[in-house]
Amino acid sequence: MDYKKIVPPQLLQPYVQFFWTMDQPDTTVPSTILNPFADGCPGLMFHESIIPFKNDSKGVLPTVLLHGQTVQPVNIYMAGAFRAIGVCFAPNVIKTLFRIDAHMLTDECIDIDEAFPNAHVSERLLNARSATTRLKILTAFIATLIKNNEAYVEPVTAEVMTAIRHANGKLSLRHLQQSMRLSERSIERRFTQHIGVSPKLFSQITRFQSSLLQLRSGKYETLSDVAFDNGYADQSHFIRSFKYFTGSSPLAFRKVAQPTLDTLSAVIH
Numbered sequence: 001m002d003y004k005k006i007v008p009p010q011l012l013q014p015y016v017q018f019f020w021t022m023d024q025p026d027t028t029v030p031s032t033i034l035n036p037f038a039d040g041c042p043g044l045m046f047h048e049s050i051i052p053f054k055n056d057s058k059g060v061l062p063t064v065l066l067h068g069q070t071v072q073p074v075n076i077y078m079a080g081a082f083r084a085i086g087v088c089f090a091p092n093v094i095k096t097l098f099r100i101d102a103h104m105l106t107d108e109c110i111d112i113d114e115a116f117p118n119a120h121v122s123e124r125l126l127n128a129r130s131a132t133t134r135l136k137i138l139t140a141f142i143a144t145l146i147k148n149n150e151a152y153v154e155p156v157t158a159e160v161m162t163a164i165r166h167a168n169g170k171l172s173l174r175h176l177q178q179s180m181r182l183s184e185r186s187i188e189r190r191f192t193q194h195i196g197v198s199p200k201l202f203s204q205i206t207r208f209q210s211s212l213l214q215l216r217s218g219k220y221e222t223l224s225d226v227a228f229d230n231g232y233a234d235q236s237h238f239i240r241s242f243k244y245f246t247g248s249s250p251l252a253f254r255k256v257a258q259p260t261l262d263t264l265s266a267v268i269h
Contacts, residue, residue, distance in 0.1 A: 002025075014090070024082050038205045040091050042196070044112065046121075047084040048083050049081065055077070064122040071205075071245075092158055095194050103196045161191075164202055165206055170207060211226050214226050
């Protein structure tokens with residue numbers, strides 16, 4: 001399986017963290033199960049395969065889909081040869097670009113062709129003969145959304161989100177609310193609309209992702225090291241959080257070869 005990350009053009013960088021491509025040319029590859037889990041980012045994915053992609057909750061997935069925040073883990077079933085390209089958006093752009101309250105897409109996805117029938121996104125991507133052309137099509141689609149929606153990034157949400165991410169989730173939200181002179185309810189309302197989860201849950205996801213990165217890097221001696229390095233009260237709290245977001249314990253996770261496809265931490269519900 002060939003996986004690549006691509007830096008977006010400058011115009012898109014406030015909204016897009018990266019593009020990615022994933023190709024499996026071998027038609028003899030048996031069924032593969034990917035297990036996406038929370039990474040704090042919504043995304044968009046196009047896939048083309050003889051055997052359609054499926055997941056537990058939706059069955060056959062749309063050819064081009066937009067997904068919101070992932071909280072609960074899910075299985076994606078793939079088999080044989082396929083090609084895919086996708087977008088990892090910044091956490092707070094669903095409402096900005098797509099005019100959808102982000103909480104409507106938490107643990108959900110929609111068919112882009114149904115949401116934007118005049119854009120003919122899947123048709124154009126299916127007719128494209130190269131990943132470069134598909135990338136240009138997605139770039140143009142997002143650039144049009146930015147232009148048409150006069151893309152306004154809600155500043156309070158952006159500021160709180162940035163603070164949480166910079167602190168890897170280890171942040172006193174109460175102190176942040178006081179320093180910004182905003183009520184907890186006010187910030188939660190903005191987060192629900194623009195990110196799709198509460199500031200507390202977004203912090204938990206961010207902290208989980210930090211611990212996951214440390215687990216994958218192998219830069220620790222014991223699980224207690226990972227727990228304390230990432231602000232968990234103790235190893236028990238870390239294990240409980242890890243199970244919530246992945247469906248398995250850290251120990252079980254380490255024993256299974258995990259794909260390094262970081263975009264698939266959030267695809268697809």
